[in-house]
Amino acid sequence: MSEFGLIEHIARLFVDIDHRGWETIGDDCTLLPIGGDEALVVTTDMLVEDVHFVREATSAEELGRKALAVNLSDVAAMGLPAVATLLSVALPSNAGEEWAREFIKGYHTLSKEQGVALVGGDTTASKDKIVINVVAVGRGPLSNVKRRSAAKIGDAIYVGGQLGASALGLKDILAGEYDTPNAARHRLPVAQSQEGVWLGGRAEVHAMMDLSDGLASDLCHILHASHCAAEIFVENIPAVEGDVESAVCGGEDYKLLFTVDADNTECFESDFEAQFGFRPYLIGQIVESAKSEIIWTEQGRRVNPQWHGFTHF
Amino acid sequence: MSEFGLIEHIARLFVDIDHRGWETIGDDCTLLPIGGDEALVVTTDMLVEDVHFVREATSAEELGRKALAVNLSDVAAMGLPAVATLLSVALPSNAGEEWAREFIKGYHTLSKEQGVALVGGDTTASKDKIVINVVAVGRGPLSNVKRRSAAKIGDAIYVGGQLGASALGLKDILAGEYDTPNAARHRLPVAQSQEGVWLGGRAEVHAMMDLSDGLASDLCHILHASHCAAEIFVENIPAVEGDVESAVCGGEDYKLLFTVDADNTECFESDFEAQFGFRPYLIGQIVESAKSEIIWTEQGRRVNPQWHGFTHF
Structure with missing residues (x-):
């Protein structure tokens, strides 16, 4: 099953559950109108070592920036400013404290440049590969949202x-x-x-x-x-x-x-x-x-x- | 660096970025007041094969339920009903279409029981281990939120x-x-x-x-x-x-x-x-x-x- 085949299978399966006001129309982000002319947009992206990046070719600090940048791009594509992210990191024992600190340094630098808060996440162990999951949230006028x-x-x-x-x-x-x-x-x-x-x-x-x-x-x-x-x-x-x-x-x-x-x-x-x-x-x-x-x-x-x-x- | 050591390091580093209205006060979820007496709560949890589960001991369908249940528990702990989730899945080639369909079946069954919509996510490849990241969102009265x-x-x-x-x-x-x-x-x-x-x-x-x-x-x-x-x-x-x-x-x-x-x-x-x-x-x-x-x-x-x-x- 291809990436898009799996997504379509999921979409078909979940049609029997009410969307509770969320618009999930195949855009870069999912959209939640929150009253007045205001909306949230939310996107998520997972990066897996040796699939999306190679540890030897990418510094931890660069990867921290990149993991955030690709999600900020999805929010930008909706026409709204990004306001907050959640970050999950799974670290194997061979990516220790120094790696984690450098990664967070890069993630923080871009967060600060863009004024995006880090509001939640998860840190856990991994068997051998680093895995990063970022969720980015944008907030702004519903009438500005581009589909x-x-x-x-x-x-x-x-x-x-x-x-x-x-x-x-x-x-x-x-x-x-x-x-x-x-x-x-x-x-x-x-x-x-x-x-x-x-x-x-x-x-x-x-x-x-x-x-x-x-x-x-x-x-x-x-x-x-x-x-x-x-x-x-x-x-x-x-x-x-x-x-x-x-x-x-x-x-x-x-x-x-x-x-x-x-x-x-x-x-x-x-x-x-x-x-x-x-x-x-x-x-x-x-x-x-x-x-x-x-x-x-x-x-x-x-x-x-x-x-x-x-x-x- | 322990799990809590890394979280504290991150928290200290990000104090120089405005929280844009989000409350990140070390609860099970992060909290976003969205106007009136309404709030969103958001939580995220990453599950890594051979750290959080062993493929031989857990059926894909069970894991689909469990991955969702642990996040629904974090939303419940805030005193609000869960309304939506985002699901990221990284699959190695040895966990094929059948595994993915069974996982989604379990995730869907519990989603339907609880009336929780699936509103976004990411599907990607992994080198060898399955990785799951779930984001759950709750919505309800701000005055009901328990801290x-x-x-x-x-x-x-x-x-x-x-x-x-x-x-x-x-x-x-x-x-x-x-x-x-x-x-x-x-x-x-x-x-x-x-x-x-x-x-x-x-x-x-x-x-x-x-x-x-x-x-x-x-x-x-x-x-x-x-x-x-x-x-x-x-x-x-x-x-x-x-x-x-x-x-x-x-x-x-x-x-x-x-x-x-x-x-x-x-x-x-x-x-x-x-x-x-x-x-x-x-x-x-x-x-x-x-x-x-x-x-x-x-x-x-x-x-x-x-x-x-x-x-x-």
Whole structure:
């Protein structure tokens, strides 16, 4: 059973239990309206040694930052600011006090930079591998929440930064080169938290998510949820080192992917640039189709690359 | 560094970040007031194969129930009903689709019995051991929330059920006897969810927590938080099979431990009995002391057993 097969099995099984006000609609976070125009969003992510990281290639401090960053990215993708996290850590006896202190140091540094409180968790032993589970909670206006299901026919499709650095960096690390700029992006991904909150406040932004498994895989979630297709202009994809395949198929870039009302793109792009100092990358448009597919084009002509995203198992 | 040493290190490090309205005061759950007289409580617990369970001794379905039950117990200890959970599962290749489906079946059965929604989570691969992380969320009146810090001098101390079954059951399992009644209690602990919500609504109930590490260890959390000591009447401890040491030192009983205004115990006990069909067990009283210690007495005379609770690492 694939990762998504198991998730679908679980979703089908639990339809007979009332959701108690929670919206669990396949977004980066689950959503809980808490009265007035206020909402909480909650996400959780588990990192397992030798699956998501290799102890020799990642310092404990870096891993502390990364474990938090990937969850902050999911909260940013909903359009709300992160306010709090819970952290569970299972430590084998060969990862002792020093490892734990360094990990917590990295986690704390990013928490402080982002003003995110640590409000709970669990510490326990493990037989041999380190396991980390982070829960992140965002809080803000319900009307700012962005859903994957909100893309509309004609919307412009944007990404919030260059893609492929993490995949290229992983290649460097596997080749034993730990200190390249791309390796640093893989080891220390940065969540687009400020961008996410700003985009949450813009009514012309419709659907949003973060890119964790690669554009070729992740964009399909928006297309399925919004019942539409996408045309992607391959020549517009902001690929690090011009490596389009890594940009499209590589995981862990943690850039925001979002759709914008086609009538407002000029004003939107200049407001975004005024805020963040760079223009978001226009990579395509939402199109009508019975099939939730990505249509790749180059200079207006359809191409058929065999691009797939990254899956965890 | 011990489990509690690491938690204290983390707590000291994070004092420089604003808590954003969350109360993280060393209770079974962290607390978030969300407006009016409403609050959320959140708890998280990680279960690691060969530390918290052995695959050969626990069926996947049982483990699904247990992973949820221990978190429901933490929510019950706050005096609120559980409403939702998030579930993260890391599966090695030798725990395949059948294991995952059986685990989810057990988790779903208890979720449905308790009306608790599954609203999010993560599924991923693991190198060799199964790891489960559950987050449980409770929601209800802020004024019903019970804290460890609320015990008062003179309070009567109660436990909500018999103690020691889980520790005795673990001994049976380690001796290869998987099917004894105590082994069943170890494999399938039951959270006192209904009792917790009812106790939350009673103003004469002051401090409350659940017994996960044993009375000798857990009671100290109430004593530290409430700046007091406790006299425990050893002859009143409701020990399964009369084994007081297992009752006091054994973990994973998941019975509620709570203190009650001494002026109201008779009415409280009969109302509890009318509701649940049995009397709660009066085991001691809160006493004044500069030292947060447990004073064990038998027939009014002090005894000095070397009893300690269970720690995870």
